[in-house]
Structure formats: C-alpha cells, structure tokens
Amino acid sequence: MIKIYGHLESVFEKLTSVATSILGNSITFIIALGLVLFWWVNSFLATRDMHQIIGDIIFGTTFLSLFIIQKSFNKFSASLHLKINELVSSHDTASNTVLNVEAKTEREITELSKEYSELAEKVSDLNDEIETK
Numbered sequence: 001m002i003k004i005y006g007h008l009e010s011v012f013e014k015l016t017s018v019a020t021s022i023l024g025n026s027i028t029f030i031i032a033l034g035l036v037l038f039w040w041v042n043s044f045l046a047t048r049d050m051h052q053i054i055g056d057i058i059f060g061t062t063f064l065s066l067f068i069i070q071k072s073f074n075k076f077s078a079s080l081h082l083k084i085n086e087l088v089s090s091h092d093t094a095s096n097t098v099l100n101v102e103a104k105t106e107r108e109i110t111e112l113s114k115e116y117s118e119l120a121e122k123v124s125d126l127n128d129e130i131e132t133k
Helices: 002-023 026-045 049-092 104-133
Strands: none
Touching: 002 049, 002 104, 026 049
C-alpha cells in the first residue's frame, strides 16, 4: 500500500509540474485568448440579455487571469530559487543539500525540514546551556 501511495504521489508531482509549466507558458495564454475572443464573438451574435453578456465577459476575463497569474508566479518562483541557491552556494558552511530544493519531491522536502527542525532544537538547547552558565 505504501509503494502504491508513493508511486501515485510521484505521478501527481510530475503531473502538477507539467501543468504548472503549461499554464504559465506564453503560447498557452495566446491560445486561451484566441478561444475567449472566439467565444465572445459567437456569444455576442446570439440574442441574449445583458446579464448573460456581462457574465460571459467576467468569466472570460477570470479564465485569462489564471494564465497571467501562473506566468507571474513561475517567474517569481524561479527568480527566488536562483537567489536562494546563490546565497547557499556562496556561504562556506552552508549545507548544499538545499540547493535546487525545488526539484526535490515533497517527501524529500519534508525529510529536510525535519532535519532542520532537529538542528534548530539542538541550537536552542546549546543557547540555553550557554545562558545558564
């Protein structure tokens, strides 16, 4: 059962990575814009009331916003990862296990997080010992 869950989790992570890349692509936005414009033109030719037209405009705009937000998030995320990787790689005593952490699986990130939590507890204990002396 654990192997099946691990495999499903791995497949899901790959799927979300692909979906994020596709949704944040400029070509995808252009295709979506074309589809929305085609939809709007066809819906305006039909006899409809004002509420339906306004609803279609809002729906189309919201749909296009998804692609814009995903593109900006991908750019922000990539730049943030580069900055953090630069900071980690430039520090001599830093652990290089966190370099390119964005490419790791969720399980690997959780394990790294636990290691750093344990390290923080050890540092806290050492600080307490120093303060009591």
